[in-house]
Amino acid sequence: MNEFAQVFAQFQDHLAPRLDVYEQAIYLYLLRHTHIEGKREAVIGFKSARKKLAFGTGRAGTSPSEGVIYEKLRGLEQKGCVKILSTERAGTRIEVFLPSEMPGLLPVATAISDIALEDQDFFSVPENRKLILEREEWRCFYCLAKLDENNHVIEHVVSRPEGDNSYRNVVAACRRCNNRKSALLVEDFLRSIYRDGILSGDEFAIRIALLARLRAGELRPVP
Numbered sequence: 001m002n003e004f005a006q007v008f009a010q011f012q013d014h015l016a017p018r019l020d021v022y023e024q025a026i027y028l029y030l031l032r033h034t035h036i037e038g039k040r041e042a043v044i045g046f047k048s049a050r051k052k053l054a055f056g057t058g059r060a061g062t063s064p065s066e067g068v069i070y071e072k073l074r075g076l077e078q079k080g081c082v083k084i085l086s087t088e089r090a091g092t093r094i095e096v097f098l099p100s101e102m103p104g105l106l107p108v109a110t111a112i113s114d115i116a117l118e119d120q121d122f123f124s125v126p127e128n129r130k131l132i133l134e135r136e137e138w139r140c141f142y143c144l145a146k147l148d149e150n151n152h153v154i155e156h157v158v159s160r161p162e163g164d165n166s167y168r169n170v171v172a173a174c175r176r177c178n179n180r181k182s183a184l185l186v187e188d189f190l191r192s193i194y195r196d197g198i199l200s201g202d203e204f205a206i207r208i209a210l211l212a213r214l215r216a217g218e219l220r221p222v223p
Helices: 003-018 021-032 046-053 066-078 114-119 126-135 175-181 186-195 201-215
Strands: 041-044 082-088 091-096 152-156 170-174
Touching: 003 021, 021 041, 021 046, 021 066, 021 091, 046 066, 046 091, 066 082, 126 152, 126 170, 152 175, 170 175, 175 186, 186 201
Parallel strands: none
Antiparallel strands: 041 091, 082 091, 152 170
């Protein structure tokens, strides 16, 4: 996503819902004459600019009055969107802030970075264990039994000490599968529950494919 597209998406998704129609029109006009032109501030003469802001928003389809413009401009300042710097002969000097510069507007990013993700312990850390359970959609990774808070375990695909605690080597499982698997190779265990009729042929094939994806790091837990 290019920079302009990102700014517009942030405006539409997070800022616009906090502004009325007039405030949106004024903010976009100011954005056009500042950041879009590579500047942070501009001098705007609203006596003439108001006719270019938004047609049909005033009474009987007229442009907003100067009084309304300045009232909404002060509202934008109170909401942290702009800062009125000075009044000059040519108009009002205004500094315009991008959505990303407005405190508390954008949600805090919670996604774990790729580097951090590889370093996370998904077996011993309680909040990370729950991410594994949610990744499996509350189903046993092996037999697809429905899981809840009380009947599941987080277990190693490759047992320790060979296996680690990364998201590539831990899964949510039912207690029955955890006990039956023991130290078996996971492929052998999946074949055994397929032979016992716990998995269908299609389910067995999907489990084997998911196992390969798990090892390749494609089944990433989402915070």
